Amino acid sequence: xKIISVTGGKGGTGKTLVxxxxxxxxxxxxxxxxxxxxxxxxxxxxxxxxxxxxxRSIVRFKPIIDKEKCTLCGKCTATCPxxxxxxxxxxxxxxxxxxxxxxxxxxxxxxxxxxxxxxKDEIGYIYEGQEDNxxxxxxxxxxxxxxxxxVMLETLSHSMERAKEYQYEYVVIDTPPGTSSGIYRALSLxxxxxxxxxxxxxxxxxxxxxxxxxxxxxxKEIIMVVNKYGIRGxxxxxLSSFIKGCKLDxxxxxxxxxxxxxxxxxxxxxxxxxxxKLTKAFNEILRFAHDC
Amino acid sequence: xxxEIAIASGKGGTGKTFIxxxxSFFLHDQGMKxxxxxxxxxxxxxxxxxxxxxxxxxxxxxxxxxxxxxxxNKCIKCWRCIEACKFNALLKGENGPIxxxxxxxGLGTCAIVCPVKAISxxxxxxxxLIIALSKEDIPVVMGELExxxxxxxxxxxxLRKRAxxxxxxxxxxxxxxxxxxxxxxxxxxxxxxxxxxxxxxQSLKGAFRLLEVAKSLDVRTYAILNKYDINPSFxxxxxxxxxxxxxxxxxxxDSVIEAYTSMVPLLKFKPESEIAWELRKIFKVILExxx
Numbered sequence: 001x002k003i004i005s006v007t008g009g010k011g012g013t014g015k016t017l018v019x020x021x022x023x024x025x026x027x028x029x030x031x032x033x034x035x036x037x038x039x040x041x042x043x044x045x046x047x048x049x050x051x052x053x054x055x056r057s058i059v060r061f062k063p064i065i066d067k068e069k070c071t072l073c074g075k076c077t078a079t080c081p082x083x084x085x086x087x088x089x090x091x092x093x094x095x096x097x098x099x100x101x102x103x104x105x106x107x108x109x110x111x112x113x114x115x116x117x118x119x120k121d122e123i124g125y126i127y128e129g130q131e132d133n134x135x136x137x138x139x140x141x142x143x144x145x146x147x148x149x150x151v152m153l154e155t156l157s158h159s160m161e162r163a164k165e166y167q168y169e170y171v172v173i174d175t176p177p178g179t180s181s182g183i184y185r186a187l188s189l190x191x192x193x194x195x196x197x198x199x200x201x202x203x204x205x206x207x208x209x210x211x212x213x214x215x216x217x218x219x220k221e222i223i224m225v226v227n228k229y230g231i232r233g234x235x236x237x238x239l240s241s242f243i244k245g246c247k248l249d250x251x252x253x254x255x256x257x258x259x260x261x262x263x264x265x266x267x268x269x270x271x272x273x274x275x276x277k278l279t280k281a282f283n284e285i286l287r288f289a290h291d292c
Numbered sequence: 293x294x295x296e297i298a299i300a301s302g303k304g305g306t307g308k309t310f311i312x313x314x315x316s317f318f319l320h321d322q323g324m325k326x327x328x329x330x331x332x333x334x335x336x337x338x339x340x341x342x343x344x345x346x347x348x349x350x351x352x353x354x355x356x357x358x359x360x361x362x363x364x365n366k367c368i369k370c371w372r373c374i375e376a377c378k379f380n381a382l383l384k385g386e387n388g389p390i391x392x393x394x395x396x397x398g399l400g401t402c403a404i405v406c407p408v409k410a411i412s413x414x415x416x417x418x419x420x421l422i423i424a425l426s427k428e429d430i431p432v433v434m435g436e437l438e439x440x441x442x443x444x445x446x447x448x449x450x451l452r453k454r455a456x457x458x459x460x461x462x463x464x465x466x467x468x469x470x471x472x473x474x475x476x477x478x479x480x481x482x483x484x485x486x487x488x489x490x491x492x493x494q495s496l497k498g499a500f501r502l503l504e505v506a507k508s509l510d511v512r513t514y515a516i517l518n519k520y521d522i523n524p525s526f527x528x529x530x531x532x533x534x535x536x537x538x539x540x541x542x543x544x545x546d547s548v549i550e551a552y553t554s555m556v557p558l559l560k561f562k563p564e565s566e567i568a569w570e571l572r573k574i575f576k577v578i579l580e581x582x583x
Contacts, residue, residue, distance in 0.1 A: 009335055011469045012305010016494070040470030041302045041498035061378050081399045099476075104399035105378050141472055143504045148472035149442060150379075153395070177304040177469050178334030181394045184440035201552045202309065206335040213439040233550030261522050267493050 001163060003171045004289055005186045008196040009206030011177035014227035015196045017264060019174035020047040021271045025286055027133035030169040034134055035159040037186060038176035039124060039141040039151040046267045050136055052127040058154045060103035062121035065094055069115035076107035124151035126158055152182030179213045192221045199226060199234035204242050222248060223288045229253040254281045294456060295583050296463045296482040302498020304469035306490045307518040312466035313341035317557040318575040320430050325460040330434035331448045331478040332468040339434060343427025343555050356418035356446040358398035364388045366410035373402035373411060394440060419447050445473035471501050480509050484582055487515045491527035503536060516574060519544035540574040542567055
């Protein structure tokens with residue numbers, strides 16, 4: 001099993017473009033799984049005709065206070081590290097603020113009366129579905145919840161189990177923008193990493209941060225994909241001096257085409273339509289994904 | 293009274309930093325005292341869009357988390373800590389529990405349940421808080437989260453708190469993409485939230501999710517349609533389908549990228565361009581009618 005993560009730092013550079021198209025290309029010959037851990041706004045499935053089924057909800061601890069047993073001693077409210085429990089002495093009550101709760105269960109353990117019971121709060125979901133040879137696993141944060149990273153981690157471990165169970169040959173992971181610990185986990189699980197950037201000042205700046213994150217990871221094969229290459233007004237001098245200094249020798253350029261975003265915006269796998277123009281770039285990415 | 297305006301979007305790369313940098317420039321140009329906050333602590337770029345750093349005014353470490361320290365001489369390997377940890381951040385080791393730093397939230401449950409007090413907590417640095425004067429003479433409060441870090445929401449709270457002490461007319465907050473922890477911290481309690489949407493289904497979906505979060509937080513929300521001409525028919529569909537006032541539609545052309553490459557806000561780089569006119573029109577509405 002080969003695990004390939006698609007990441008890059010900045011938002012909107014083309015991570016999902018590369019992940020969906022690569023997965024589609026791989027799936028023509030091999031059993032391929034595509035995992036979407038952009039849990040704040042997962043979009044990979046919009047590019048496939050796939051019916052997704054909710055297969056799991058991701059939960060975390062929430063306190064349920066047994067008012068009969070509670071003596072209002074205030075131990076839980078004094079210990080809660082995020083101030084999600086507040087003692088209101090005048091009303092003889094304890095107020096629970098779900099949006100502040102991290103689900104650590106400290107209150108459950110410190111209560112001397114065992115008046116706090118273990119409840120569950122839903123923070124996200126995992127969806128799964130199949131189109132032709134692609135098996136899609138999507139993690140989604142429930143709207144209003146904060147725990148994106150926990151949902152990312154759960155989606156990753158669920159996907160790894162599934163991939164082993166069903167013996168997928170390729171697993172492509174589409175990550176959100178940024179450099180969070182959830183992304184780090186995906187990269188550390190991977191054999192290969194695809195860094196997608198664009199020839200803009202901000203794209204290059206955020207990629208530099210991402211490269212620093214990669215420093216701690218050993219034995220990873222890395223390829224850099226410069227998307228929208230040729231877009232007018234781009235930071236080409238900065239890009240070439242960055243490339244000279246970054247020690248990455250595996251670089252692929254996806255040519256910019258003003259028509260492409262329009263097609264992509266309609267939610268289409270663009271290699272199907274733009275085969276010729278993109279053949280070179282995606283062939284190189286495919287070669288990287290297979291054994292070199 | 294200082295007014296806070298947050299710029300956010302459910303999807304990345306729709307133009308948050310573009311709007312935030314030009315709005316900051318516009319307000320500053322109108323003679324207002326502006327502080328810009330870069331709340332995208334995993335990819336902080338706002339200062340680049342405002343010309344880069346002219347001078348660092350302040351720099352301090354941010355201790356946003358705690359990590360457990362295990363005294364293996366005291367540990368009796370009862371493993372209660374492992375049972376209690378809700379984040380699976382502890383593993384059985386030869387001499388006692390091993391802490392997986394990337395999973396630990398630093399909330400202290402393991403220390404509380406340990407019967408022999410073998411676990412203590414120490415504060416760890418999770419990022420930096422920097423205040424820099426940009427080349428456009430607008431101070432930018434920015435955070436840089438340690439790589440692979442967590443607790444970005446707490447750092448964002450710190451940034452906003454620090455900005456509020458700087459006595460200004462406006463705080464412009466450039467949020468992280470998405471709808472999670474750092475985004476909620478960026479938009480809670482602001483006077484106005486502006487969602488930047490591009491005419492793609494992916495961006496619209498993100499906008500709907502963000503709108504729901506904004507509603508639950510009771511934040512006054514408006515939207516800007518950016519790059520509307522990459523798919524005008526879908527842009528019209530968005531205008532019909534989304535339940536939020538759209539302040540304007542901004543076209544996309546090379547000058548947007550050129551302005552970034554030159555590290556000059558577009559309003560200064562191409563002040564007579566169609567995009568600049570549209571931006572000013574929107575910002576005037578924000579300044580004169582909304583705030």
